[in-house]
Amino acid sequence: MNHTPGPWTQDEYGSVKTPSWETLLVEGVALAGRSTEETRANTRLIAAADDLLAACKAIVAWDEAENNARPYVEDGGIAFRNRLQLCAEAFDKARAAIKKAEGQS
Helix, strand or coil, rough: CCCCCCCCCCCCCCEEEECCCCECCCCCCCCCCCHHHHHHHHHHHCHHHHHHHHHHHHHHHHHHHHHCCCHHHHCHHHHHHHHHHHHHHHHHHHHHHHHHHCCCC
């Protein structure tokens, strides 16, 4: 089974929303006796899950490209520059997902 498509966001009430603004029902975000800030942090992390998954997939794609790389001299560095671009995109996605999970976006 596939997960609900993202990107997911957190609304002003602390609910996790889909792109069509449907509310995702998430079990276990609030824990008895825990702070409201902790609950908001848990919700942010869940809302960032789709972005975190995309970042992980981008990092794996870059790693696979590195592992299957042709020698630099065969193509004048074209594949190398493409892999650098994959790397940059993967880390940009990772940085954005971390910011979102930490409530900085």
